[in-house]
Amino acid sequence: MTRSSSKIQHGMICCTQIAIVILLLMILNEFRLSEGAGDSYLKRYYPDEPTPNKTRIFVQHPTKHRKKPQINKQVLPKENNTIVTAFAGTNAILKCNVELSNVSVIWVKHFVNSSDVKILTINSSTFVEDKRYLASNTRNEKIWTLHIRYTKTSDAGLYECQVCNSPTFSIYTQLHVYEAWAEIIGTKFGSAVRKVDEGDPIRLSCIINGTHHPIPRPTYMFWYHGNRMINYDLKDGAFVREGRLATDLIFPRALPQHAGNYSCVPSNAKQYSVLVIVQYRELIMPPESSGSLKEYSIAVLLLYYVVIIQM
CATH class of the missing domain: 2.60.40.10 (Immunoglobulins)
Structure with missing residues (x-):
């Protein structure tokens, strides 16, 4: 092996070592940053507690004794578990007043005596092949309505309006279908x-x-x-x-x-x-009296007699 080739190999090894050192420094720096972020998170939600040491976070302060961070929950709708009555062959209308805008809404049907569910619509898109189901929203997207056209008795059951928000919640409607x-x-x-x-x-x-x-x-x-x-x-x-x-x-x-x-x-x-x-009303001739019939018969005989004489 020549001296020039050995220098080249030595240089490559040095570059590799430098790269490994730089990579280790970057990983160490990221670890410190994430650790600092964790400390700032604890200080934000637990200002009364001192920042724990690295090895004593979960020993001195178990999770079950910590105060959970407060989430700004939206005001949940008051109308829930409502009952809607419809008659077979008509249109059933199920309303879901979410009181929120810019949220995703999923309509789901629950089956009786079963844990199975069927997703009917996602927002305004119908998810099943049965096109009798149609979802729409009104009033700044705060009220989502499920329309079931030409309702059948098999459509009766429990319907769930799932609102994808933080926190996620559901509004239930019981549909009764009768025949008229x-x-x-x-x-x-x-x-x-x-x-x-x-x-x-x-x-x-x-x-x-x-x-x-x-x-x-x-x-x-x-x-x-x-x-x-x-x-x-x-x-x-x-x-x-x-x-x-x-x-x-x-x-x-x-x-x-x-x-x-x-x-x-x-x-x-x-x-x-x-x-x-x-x-069409049938025309019925009034019955003739006996006297009229006799006169009619005499007139016919006289006419017949005149005709015979002329012959």
Whole structure:
């Protein structure tokens, strides 16, 4: 080995040693800085306690005897564990008043007699394939609402609104789903047909029945003729009369154009339909008296006699 090559190798070894020394100094410096930060943390939250030595921090001051640092907790919402009632086929609305802005909200459903949960929405994004679930927020993002469209009886259960904040908290809502349905008086479900004679009045009376009482008053009870809503577009003297859980559709005189399918559609119950058939009134000749019949017979015989003579 030449002298020049040995010098090069010696220089490389020296550089490596210097690098190792510098690295050790940097690690030592970082350790001291972190140790100082820990002391400042203790002084901040425990000003009455002296700064402990390195080897006596957890010996002289066990964790269970320390005072926990105070966290500025947000005021938690007062409304919790609320009960929401909905009817099958309608839209259920679950509200979560978080009283906070710029937080993430997750809606979760808990299953009965099981520890399983299902994440429904994250913020305004639907997380499941069932697109009946929709989350939205209002009033500066402080109220998050879960909409369940076309509610089913299987949707009943416990729903959790998880608010991702410091601290994290949850708001629970119990959803009860009942069945209610519309019914047109005087018809049978499955073969609802109403026959009327032309010129006679048509009266369709719709009421709401259900498995749970009291049934809340619907927001609306609309009448449809085919696919057209007619409550605000009535013709031929027709009118609608409304009650708390009932509505009547009345036509003073049945006309051919009044025939067709009519549906009673409440806001909180299943709709009901009936087929209206307008029949033409048969013309019935009044019965003739015996005297009129005799005169008619005599006239026919005389006419027959005149024809015979002329022949």
